[in-house]
Structure formats: C-alpha cells, structure tokens
Amino acid sequence: PKCRTVKLTFDCLLGGIRMEKAVVDLEVTQWKGTDFQAYQSPPSSVIGSAGSSDCVLQTDSEAKMSDTSLICQLCSHPYNDPRMLSCLHCFCRECLHREAERFFAQQETRVETPQQNNGIKCPTCTKTVSIPAGGVSDLPQDLHLDFETKCALYQSRISQRSEVACDVCIDSSFGPALGFCSACLQFLCKVCCDYHKHARHLHHHKIFTLGEEVAKEELFATIKPSEPSCSLHDQNKLRFYCETCNCLICRDCTVVAHKDHKCVELSSIARSCRKGMKSLLASAHEVVPKLTRAIDGSVMVLEETEASEKAVTQTIKDTFLLLHKSLDDRMIQLLGDVHSTTLSRTTALGLQKEGFESLKRDISHYSDFSSHVAQAYTDHELMALKQLPSMELQTAINQTGHVSLLPCRSSELTINLKTNILFRDISNLGYVIDFSSCPEKSKWIRKSLAIVNTPYQLKVETRDTNGQKYLHGDLQVAAKIQYRRNAQQVIEGQVEDHRNGTYTITLTPLTAGPHQLLITIDGKYIKNIPYDLEVRNSMPNYRAINGHQQLNTSIISPFCIAIHENGDVFIGSETNCVHVLDQKGVQKSVIGSKGNGPGQFDKPSGLAVKEDMLYVADCNNHRIQKLKISGEFVDVIGKFGSALGEFNQPCALVVDTNDKLIVADRGNCRIQVMNIDGTCLSSINGNQLESICGLAGLDPEGNIHVLNSSKVTVISPDGALVKTYGNVPRQQVVHRSCSKHCRRGVHAYVCSYYQLNAGAIDYQGFSLILEDAKNLLRVFDSVGNEPCVQQIPGGKLRGIALSPSDGSVCIVTRSLQYGHVAIHHAPGALIKYNV
Secondary structure, three states, rough: OOEEEEEEEEEEEOEEEEEEEEEEEHHHHHHHHEEEEEEEOOOEEEOOOOOOOOOOOOHHHHHOOOOOHOOOEOOOOOOOEEEEEEOOOOEHHHHHHHHHHHHHHHHHHHOOOOOOOOOEEEOOOOOOOEEOOOHHHHHOHHHHHHHHHHHHHHHHHHHHOOOOOOOOOOOOOOOOOEEOOOOEEEOOOHHHHHHHHEEEEEEOEEEOOOOOOOOOHHHHHOOOOOOOOOOOOOOOOOEEOOOOOEEEEOOOOHOOOOOOOEEEEEEHHHHHHHHHHHHHHHHHHHHEEEEEHHHHHHHHHHHHHHHHHHHHHHHHHOOOOOOOOHHHHHHHHHHHHHHHHHHHHHHHHHHHHHHHHHHHHHHHHHHHHHHHHHHHHHHHHHHOOOHHHHHHHHHHHHHHHHHOOOOOOOOOOOOOOOOOOOOOHHHHOEEEOOOOOOOOHOOOEEEOEOOOOOOOEEEEEEEEEOEOOOOOOOOOOOEEEEEEOOOOEEEEEEOOOOOOEEEEEEEEOOEEEEEEEEEOOOEEEOOOOOEEEEOOOOOOOOOOOOOEEEEEEOOHHHHHHHHOOOOOOOEEEOOOEEEEEEEOOEEEEEEEEEOOOOEEEEEEEEEEEEOOOOEEHHHHHHHEEEEEOOEEEEEEEEEOOOOOOOOEEEEEEEEOOOOEEEEEEHHHHHEEEOOOHHHHHHHEOOHEEEEEEEEEEEEEOOEEEEOOEEEEEEEEOOOEEEEEEEOOOOEEEEEEEEOEEEEEEEEEEEEOOOOOOEEOOOOOOOOOEHHHHOOOOEEOOOOOOEEEEOOOOEEEEEEEEEEOOOOOOEEEHHHHHHOOOOOOOOOEEEEEOOO
C-alpha cells in the first residue's frame, strides 16, 4: 500500500541506563521491498534528532524528575549535551541547532534584507545572542549540568519500582536488577551485587537498593564526574588549556595541534579563573544594592512627577471653571500639553527603571551562576565554559560604570495663566512651562590648572531647556576624573550646591598625566564633557621657561592667537584669514578670506574662543565677527563709528566667564563691555587709554589689563584705575621702505614704536607681556614684580596665549627684513614653551 501506519518498538540506553520500551506510530509513505521511508519524525517524546546516537525516549522516570533546573525549556526533557549561550542560559545542543535553523529560515523569508550575523533570540530571556562561526557545536559545554542531569536520571530510576534488567549479565537468568553501583554506573542483579560486596577491588563501591528513596546529595557524593578524553587522542585526558584557542586540550595537543599556542596546566588556569570569579562576585555584591537604590529612587521620582501632574491639572481645571465657555477648547489644549510633557518624563523614567531592573537581573543571574560554578564545578567543567561566566559578569558590572545610577529628576510642572487676557486672545491663553534643567546646555568653568595633590576647583552653571540660567538647586550633580593610563584610578569630586543653579566641584588628582574629566547632571553629561584634562606636577614656574619647540613654521604673517579648551590653536593672519591648528601644530582648516562680507576679514587683529564660538576683532572693517569654531558665520557685532556699540579699529577682545565681551576700541581710545549678542553695557575711557594697543586679559579679580603703548594699565570693571606696571620708554625707530617709483634708493621715515603689543594672564594672576622691540617675554606677578625675562627667537613677536589645559605658553612670531620692517607676507612660526 502507498500509505500505512505501523508500530515500532524502541529499546534505548542513556548513560548505561536501559530505558523501558516505548511505542511510536510512524506513517509509511512508500515501500521499497522490505525497507520503508518514514514521513513523520519521531514525536516530541524523543530527545535529540531521529538520526542521533544519543536519541533517548521519554520515560516515566524522566517525567518524575522534580528538579526543573535540569529540564530544557525547548524540548521540556532532561538536558542532552547542554550548550551555553552568552546570556548563560543552557539548552540541548540539538534543540539549539533546530532553533537556529528555524530562526534563520524566518529571516530569509522576510522582504527586507535578512540579518547577516549569527544571532538568535534566547528562548528564556529573549536577548539576541550570537552563534559561533562553527555553529552550535562550538558553544561552551556545561559539563557540570550534563553530569547533574544524568545523576538525576539515575536517582529517578533508583527510586522507582519498575523492573530493570541487570547491566552486567548477558541474560536475565539471575533475575532483574536489585541495586545500582554509583562507581560503575551499572544496575546489578542479586548475584552481581553479592560479587561487588565480596570482590577485593569492588567491595568499596557504594550500592543503592532499587525502590528506595535516595537523597540527591547522597547519590551525587558517590558519583564522580568522568574526566573527559581528547577527541584527537582517545587515550589522553584533557588536562591542559589553550589560552590562544580558549579550549581544553590534552598533553599531545600541546606539541601538535597547539604547538605555538599559549598552553597552561588546567589546574593552574582554573585556580586563577576561580580567583577572578570570586573578585567579580564581590564587585557584583556592591553593585546590586546601588541598583536597588536607583530603582527605588526612580519609583520615588516617578511618583513625584505624577503628583506634580495632578496638582497642575487641578490648577488648570479650577482656573478655567471661572472663565466663559469660550475658554473650553483652550483648556483641553493645555491639558494635552501637560500630559505630553509628563508622558515624556514618565517614559524616560520608566525606561531608566527598566534598564536598572534588567541590569540588576543580569548581574544577579550571572552572580548566582558564577557562584555555583566556583563552588560546584570541577576544573574541567569550569574551563569547558571558556570563561564565559566571568566575561559576561565582568561585562555586566562594567555597564554599571557607563550608566548613571541616579534617576532622572525634573522640577515640578507649573502653569502660567494670563487671567486678564482679552477674549480675542483666548487662543493664546496660557502655556505649560517646563523648568527642567538641561544638562546638554549646562556648562562648566575651570578656576585653575589641575595640580597633583592640590584641590582642583570647577564651577558648573546649569541651564534650562530654553538655554536660560536655571536658578534652582537640588540637582544630582556628580563629577570625577579618571586616569587615562589606569582606568581603576578614579577620583570622585565633592559638589557644593549654591542653591542658585551653580555648583562648585572640588577634585584632588593623585597622579600627573592625562586624565578624563566627567561631569553629569541627573546622570547626563553636560556640555563639552567628557574632557581631556592634563594634570601637572606643579604650578607653572616662569623662572624656568624652557623646552621650547616650533610646532608650525608655515603660517604667513601671523598676527594674533587664541587657544580653545580642546587644545585647538586659532591664529589670525594678515593674509585676512584664521588658521586652525591642532595641539601638534598641524593645520586643520582655514576660516575666512579678504573682504567686508560675512565671514570675510580685513586684518583680524584679535581672537577669542568660548565653548563653540570664535570671536574675531575685524580691525579695518570696524566690527566684531561671531563665528562657529568650525568656521560657520553666525553674526556681526557693531559698525564704524564712535557711539556705544560702534567701533573704530577694534584691535583686541576677551570673553569673560559671564559671557561678556570686552573689546579694545583703539580708534576711539576706549574699552567697551558688551553682551555676546552685541548689546553695549558700558564704555571705559580716559587719559590712561589714549595709546591703547591691545589687551592682556582679565586677572582673577576681574580687572582688565590694557596694553597702553609702553605700559600695562589695570582698570577695574567699573572703569577705575587700579595700577600700572611694566613701564618701558617709547622708542622711535627709522622705518625704511623701497619705492617702486624711485629705484635709486630707499626712502626713510621716523615713527614711534609700540613696545608692548600682546599679553596673556594665567590663573594665578601672572601677566605674560611681549616686548616687541627687544623680542622679550616679560613675566609680572600679581603685585607688578618682574620675576622673569625671556629672549624669544624667531623674529617679530606678534601674539601670545596660554593653553587652558596644561598652562603651556604659545607664541606666534614673524620673520624680519630691513631691521624692524616686516615683510607683508613673511613666514611666521608657532612656538610652544613648557613652564
């Protein structure tokens, strides 16, 4: 017949256990003489595939197994050759193989491009886990789980009362088995049990009587895990470990297949792995309570947010009940605004809480399993896992260092209701105000250089979502510095809340060298963070200025210089452009060209950089230009004139910590103080500013140091004269120039020469002033004393700036011709001095 149902009887063994017979119905599709092909695979009661030598039928003993941890969740049967995924969940090898085939078959049937990686979803935790290139067989073996499963099967068979044949006798002439030898792993009849008890080499074996309840611990204590043998050398045991291939090997493999690999004794690396696992467990025990507190904090903030929503909602309802019916539509709109704002908050908090719970669940799971492995697994079983538990636990613990464990906090919602508005303006009545802080718009300000074993202070100014100053305290502000060469060396900062939206952070670095500064508000990085911070051994010593190096010698006619927080160097050139160099002096880009349009310059005489903005004193165009540090034009401030906010040859500028712009207006003999949007706040002038030629900067007290011809004039923010220092006589020099109309000789003229033309001020209040006539760098302390004078090589001194990160001194020079007369397009140099 073409189709017929037949019954087949199977007799199978598992680990030496003869399982009782079972009947399987197969539908025969075609006959070939005495052979046939089955259409239907063995039913779900079969463990493994139909063609596998390990195929075992489900029996009553398996169904009676009480330990669900030994049951595969895919086939619902005891584990058979369990393999471990990266999430530390185990399944039968054949079950995983079928699951992987099914998953990738589904991927290929999709319209979009199927996944290219070997990833599947874990049936237990639904995480996407990768499958090795060699397939499921290359996944780590859980030998201990396999051993426990077999022991549990033995225990179940011993305890049940069904008849079992003797594994030693060739027939059943001596009756059924009455006992089980845990050393030989055999069921024995009465004769074989008696022989075991009297034989010299067997009498010490433990024999369990069938039909009696056997404790799991008692049975496990007498059964020893078999030492696995090498698949390549059957007679050799796996007693070595190849760290190169991450696998167990035998002695012969160390000199053959793994000859040039790093091979170590199994006991040695297992001992080291066990030690590392215990260390990770200790770290996990510290992290879990933090995650628990973070989850509790998230719940609390979530409740506060919901309570805030209820309060604002009630306020809106009470107010709108007093208004005419024409306000109803607007009320509904405002309620929607409140709900959408709250929804975004609760969604973020819910996601954060879920993240905390997931991370805690993973660490707890990995910790429990690793603890079990460290205590129960043998060396072979431990290393057969290929150190996967340790790696996954370490990865999970590291994740807690990359995420903030502080819940996202936000201020209470409020509503601004304009009750006196006219009925014609009802459509614009009221709006929901979200005064939440915005870490991405908040900024930090350094107060000093970072010195080893010295408190390093920073100021943090918070901003709201509109970029305005956030005037409330109680934000979760945290800061730390991490040593680049040793990730374990982390210094936590002390935070002082001034209750007005500003915070002072104090850190004390322990090691000189490169560090990374991290500042967060409510778990989120603020602007320009992370930041590469250089920690010095000591404060700058200007009495020992040395180690100069020329970083760049190809800049034409440099005129001024400024250095950004990230180390980029901006150099204004008389070729009417701004060169952007990296910390090593390599040119990154050029900003601007000659002209009077947006982004064009006519003699850029002064530069200032603040955050992501570049300010240029466009001297001969009589204006200040505001650009992105990337070169994108933003705005123009001022025009030619003498009124407030107007300029006549602005030659230098500085941006202070309060975002005020201080401009040296040379043609008008004054200093103008402005907002960065161009609004003039004040103007400082007087006889002391008649010969203004530049700005050295601002000292720690906020005083303005003005380069005034042959001296430095210090003026307070309100315009009062504080002091003068650095007096040098004004020099008259003869300038010679060649005339193209008179080829016979050189024309000469006499003019006064500005001695002091550029300067900079450090965090301590030291002033570094360039005396151009003698090519000198003159250093003055905060009271006007001059501790150091340094000769600078390279030609005419044009500009000076201090690196905000490490305090090094950078000077731009320009070559000379005919004495003090500079070539219009002469080559210049960028020189760096270490102090």
